[in-house]
Amino acid sequence: MATSSVKFLGQLGWRLIRVQKSRTDAFLAVAQKGSLRGLCRAYGTSGSSVTAKLSRVVQRSNTRVLGGCAFLLGGGIGLYQTFKLSVHQTHLSEDETPMQESDSETKLTLYQYKTCPECSKLRAFLDYYGIPYETVEVSPVTRQEIKWSEYKKVPVLMIEGKETLVRANNYTHILKQINNAQLNDSSVIISAMKTCMIDKSKSLPEVISYYPRLTSTNIFGREVTEFTNRYWVMLNEIAIELIYPSKNARKQEVRWRQWADDWLVNLISPNVYRSPAEALASYDHIVRQGKFGPVEGVLAKYMGAVSMFFISKLLKIWYRLQDDVRQDLYSAVDEFITAIGRRRKFMGGDRPNLADLAVYGVLRAMEGLQAFDDVMERTKVKKWYLAMEKATREHHGQE
Template sequence: MAAVCVRSLGQVGRHALLRQGCKTGNVSIPAARISLQGGVRAYGTGGTGFRSKLFSAAPLRGGGRTLGCAFLLGGGIGLYQTIKFTFTRHFAEQDTDTPVTGPKLTLYQYKTCPFCSKVRAFLDYHGLPYEIVEVNPVMRQEIKWSKYRKVPILMVDETVQLNDSSVIISTLKTVLVSKGKTVSEILLCYPEMKSTNDSGKEILEYNNKYWLMLGESEEQQLYPEKDLRKEEMTWRKWADDWLVHLISPNVYRTPAESLASFDYIVREGKFGTFEGFFAKYVGAFAMFIISKRLKARHNLQDDVRQDLYKAVNDWVSAIGKKRKFMGGEQPNLADLAVFGVLRVMEGLESFDDMMENTKVKNWYRRMEKAIQQHEGQN
C-alpha cells in the first residue's frame, strides 16, 4: 500500500520500503522505513538519481557541505511529511467507509412465545445483531433482576430496558427511521399505564405502542400513501388482540396435539430434567384443559381450526392480490407481527393444517425469505 503512495509521489526508489507494521483496531497500517544513504534514485526530475546536476558539480567545501546536508535533511523531512499526509488522508477516507457499530442488544425470551417470536422476526429482518438469553419459564432466574416479570425483555447496551413486544418494535423502528433520536428519548413516548381487566386483575399497558414517533418528512418516506400507517397499526393490534389468542386453543386442541406441543416446548426451551418431564406430561394435560376455557373466553367455534383458517384468510385478503406484502414490495411491521405469531406453530399439526387449508402459504414463504436474507437491513 505504501509503495503505491511512494510511486504516486514520483518513484521514491528502491530504498523507500515498507516492512514494519502497526495496528489500529483491525486495520494494519504499514510504517514506511526510508533510507537516505548511498545512491538513492531520483524522486523528482533530476535524471537517473537523487544526485542531480547540483550534486554532480565539483565538490563543495565548508558552507557547501552544510548546504548539501541541509538539502538532504530538508528533502527527507519533506518526503516524510508528504507520505504522512498521504497515509492520514487514506485512512481518514477508510474510516468514513467503516460502518458504525450499533448498540448491544440482548433479548430475554421463551423461544416458543409468539410475542418473543415477533421481536426476533423484526430484529432478523433488519439485520440487527443480538444475543439471546433463554429464560427458564418455571424459575425465571434469568430475569430476577427485573421488576417486569414477563418476556420479551430487550436490553440496550445493558442499561436501557424495553418491555412489551410492540413497544420494543415501535421504539427500534423509530430509531432506525428517525435522525438523531436515542432509544431513551423515544421510550419516553410510550409511558406505562396500569389498568384493571374484566377479571379484576391489574395489568400493565403502554400508551401509543403501535405508533412510530416520526417527523413529517420521515413519515412521508415510510408511508407514502395516506392510509398505509393506519392500516399497519390496525393489523399490528389485530395480531396482538386476536391472532395470538388462536394459537393455544389450536396447538392444544387434542391430548395428542397438546403432548406434541409440550414435547416441542421442552426441547426448544430451557428446562431442567425434572422440570422438563413435569412440563411435558403434566403441562400438556393442564393446557389441554385450559385451551377449552380459552375457547369459551374468546367465543371460538367447537372446531377451533376454523377460526384460525378464517383469521389467516382475512389477513391474506387484506393484503390483496396486487401486493407481495401488506407493506408493498417489502414487509411492514404488520407483516412481521403476523409472521412472528404464526411461526411458533411450525413443526406442529396446527401449522401443517393451516398451510394446507388456507391461502397463506405464498405470503409466508416470501416472509421467510425476506427475514432470512435480512432484506430490511438497508
C-alpha cells in the first residue's frame, strides 16, 4: 500500500505514541469522522465498524510495538512519499499485448500501473469483451503521464474519437457520442460500460452521470473521492429480468464485486510483503514491470521493500489477521469458490459475470509471486482461475 496508506498508517503510529492512553477514545472519535477508502472499509464493515476495530486493536496491542514500528517506518515513509508510489502497486506478471485496430476512428487509452489490481481488473473486463485499447505505463515517481488529469490515480481510461469503434460486435455502440472523454475508477467504468452494453438506448456520457463523484476531506486534511452506485449496473426492471436469472443473482454480483475491493485487495499487501525475502521479491517485480529510472528503481526496490514489510505488519494488526496471514488469504479465496458452488462454472453461471472478472483481476495481480503460487496450490481456485484466464484471453464476452 502506498501514498494514502502510508500517510494514514504513519500518522496513526505517531499519534498512538504521543497520545496518552486516557485520550485514545477521543482520538478514535475524531478518526471516525474520516472517509478513508480501503483503510476505513473491510469486508462487511463501514467506517464506524473499522473505528471500533481500531479501538480493540489499541486496547489489545502493546503500544510499544506500534511505537517501534512507527519509528522504523520514519525513514522509509519519507522516501516512500517522495516516490509517491501508488496504493495500487501490487503485482502482475502477465505478458500483455494491447489490442489495436488501425481503421478505428475511436481510440481507448488506459493509463495504468501494470502491477495495479484495479488496472488489472479493468483490463480483464476490456479483454473479456474484446474491446480494443492501448496502454500507457505511468511513472509512479513523477506521474507525468497523467498530470493533465485532475484525477491523480490510476486507472484512467481516455476515449478519443468521433463515432464508434469499427468492430462487428454488440458492444461498439457504447462509444457513440464520445469525444475525448476521461473515465475514472475501475468499478465505475466497468458498471457504466456494462450498462450500455445491455441498454443500447443509453449513451456512455448519460450513464456516467448515474455515478456521481463525492469528495470530502479526511482527518489528515487530504481530499478523498467516492462514487455512488459504483457496483450497480443501472437497468430497468425489464432488462434486469432478461439479463439476470433472478434478482438475487444481481445482488450477489454486487456483493462479490464489493467484497473484492473491500476485502480481497486488502489481503494482498500483508501477503506479498509477509517476510523480508517476499517483500524484496515483490519490489523487484514491481520495478521490472513498472516505469522506473535506474537510480529510482534501485531505491524503490530496497527502500520500498523495507517500508512495506513494516507497513504490512501494521496492516495485519489493522485488519486483525492471523499470525500466518496466508491463512486469511486462503480462507477468502475458498469462500468465493464455495459461493460459486459445484453446479456453476462461474459466479455468473456458464459465463463469467462482473464479480468473476473483479476477483480474477485482483488475483492476477499477484502472478509471479510466492503468494500467488501458494494460493493456486493450497486452495480450490485453480480450475476456476484457468477457466477465467482462457475466457479473458479468447474474448468470450464477444459471443
